Amino acid sequence: MTRKFFLTRAGALGAVAALALTACGAQNAQTSQNTQTSPSTSTSASATPAPITEGKGPASRVAITYDGGVLVYDAKDMKLLADIPKEGFLRLSDAGDNRHLVVADGNSYTFLDTGVWSVAHGDHSHYYTTAPSLSSLSLAADHTGHVIKDNGKVAAFADGTGSFAVYDPAKLTHDKRTASSLETTTVTLPKPHHGFAIPLPNDQYLVAVGDSKTRTGAAVVDAQGKTVTESPACPGVHGEAIAKDGAFSIGCTDGALIYKDGKFTKITNPEDPYSRSGNQAGKADSQYVLADYKTDKDAKLERPEKFSIIDTVAATRTVYSLPSGVSYTFRSLARGPQGEALLLTTDGKLRVFDPATGAELGSVQLMEAWTESETWQDERPALWVDGKTAYVTDPATKKLIAVSLSNSAAPKELMSVELPKTPNEILGVSSSNAAPVEAEAHGAASSSASADAHESGEAHNHESGEAHNHESGEAHEGHSH
DSSP states (O other): EEEEBBBBBBHHHHHHHHHTTTGOOSOBBBBOOOOOOOOOOTTTTTTTTOOOOSSSOEEEEEEEEEEEEEEEEEETOOOOEEEEEOOSOOOOOOOOSSSSEEOSSEEEEEEESSSSEEEETTTTEEEEEEEEEEEEEEEEEEEEEEEEEEETTEEETTTTTTTEEEEGGGGGEEETTEEEEEEEEEEOSSOOOSSEEEEETTTTEEEEEHHHOOEEEEEEEEETOOEEEEEEEOOTTTOEEEOOOOOOEEEEEEEEEETTEEEEEEEEOTOOOSBBOOEEEOTTTTTTEEOOOOOOOSSSSOSEEEEEETHHHHHHHHEEOOOOOOOOOOOOOOEOSOOOOOOOOOTSSEEOOTTTTTTTEEEEEOOOOOOOSSSTTTTTOOEEEEETTTEEETTTTEEEEEOOOTTTSEEEEEEEEEEESOOOOOEEEEEEEEOOOHHHHHSOHHHHHHHHHHSOOOOOOOSSSSSOOOOOTTTTTOOOO
């Protein structure tokens, strides 16, 4: 199904959502070539667009959700640039173009212009800034979930239909502004479920397999939703991450599943037949994937004191222990500038580990000890990494903290600012990565689009605020890409 989604008034998003995916609820895998268009409108038709400024170098922006909206900060001086109201339980995802973020509210994906981007021009780049703004460019979705970019495409999954909308991220911008419309192609899987879709080369997608009650494995499907290859050996499939040489790690309740070069390989830990790794953080130039490690299948909320490293080359999952009483959450995992494994732990520390050995390289105390809430939507410390700097939120003190990762043996706090709201999720954009080039204009996805699509390795953790009939302990899982 190919559609064009247009700018709509913010108050009409619900109606757009109901309309746009009406034809996507079929239970059989299908696509259609019908194109639907409608007049475009703007949330600020009478307002003058914010000026665009060309700068001398890259800039970064940090977005933070709270109950009622999104805060956007300049990553360098930590100044508040925008406080954007938006109702609903909000989740953040990478939109794929090194400029926009996706804001999910359970019913739609709306594009946030962070206001920083760059355009490659021969042997150099041009860097631009403007005021952050929440556009009305929106993709309707029945139960928003995972949004994943790779290979010059982005796939936004709708859990309620088992379908996902695919778009070219280069087309999010037109004449240096957020585009008024976005063409998408919809692929519908056999049954609705909480799933994901990873764009692969040749119009194929790596997807979760399941229905509304269970998830059993992973498969590769083509643009029509037809299965190319499949593995049923991944019960409770959830969470994924990219690794070196185009490998992917997928979380299971009994280990992990590696997909590489068209083949699936199962990893288990026989000493723990039940051992979930549903939260993962990968990096495109590292063979290692950082993952959680949970072993209590009956726990309402397990606070794990162990973590794991998945080696996608050796096909192993090695388990490491934290100090007694020290745990972490689904927003605690990230990767450092050299592929270091980062954990934000409940003793208030940001810890740095060698992914090859599991050895702790260093740590820094950032906040008081904290306890994870049993309600997964509740605020908890979270982090996002931009180059050699980690940005950490502390809901207890309403602070945003910048941490230098230049020396892995001695990470240090650089500065902090008090937030006007209690932070929940955090994600950002850096214009050090150039905007992708439209695939249509060049015959294929550009190298910058493909390479930048999975460099950050930040945790995304895309559950919607809706009920998904998750198995016990799965209501707050995530993925990284």
